[in-house]
Amino acid sequence: MSSLPAPFTAAHRSYVKRLYRRILTNELDWIVQRDLWRARALAIRAEFERNRDVHDPRALAALFAKAEAALADRKHPDPYRPPEAPDGTKWERNLPPPVGPLFDHETYNEEHGRAGH
Numbered sequence: 001m002s003s004l005p006a007p008f009t010a011a012h013r014s015y016v017k018r019l020y021r022r023i024l025t026n027e028l029d030w031i032v033q034r035d036l037w038r039a040r041a042l043a044i045r046a047e048f049e050r051n052r053d054v055h056d057p058r059a060l061a062a063l064f065a066k067a068e069a070a071l072a073d074r075k076h077p078d079p080y081r082p083p084e085a086p087d088g089t090k091w092e093r094n095l096p097p098p099v100g101p102l103f104d105h106e107t108y109n110e111e112h113g114r115a116g117h
Helices: 009-032 035-050 059-075 104-111
Strands: none
Touching: 009 035, 009 059
């Protein structure tokens, strides 16, 4: 894990938000049904709220290390990708034709002595 931001800064808040989002997204990869996932999301939110008042930087670092390790252990092997996102199932499928001019084969053949090809 890279160095953690200083506690109670904008970078710290951003890190906590990203960690929370990554955990929720990973849980959604495991639990597809939203009603079942919602119960798990509430439990995750309760855990974050329970640790909201921790102000000791060492305790925060330990909590973050524990959360990152738990996320790494529970990481889904085949996470959901939106179909039209890069690596999605529809990525670059049915691309529109190029807008540029079309190649004039007849003119080319006449200019190069290949009439009738």
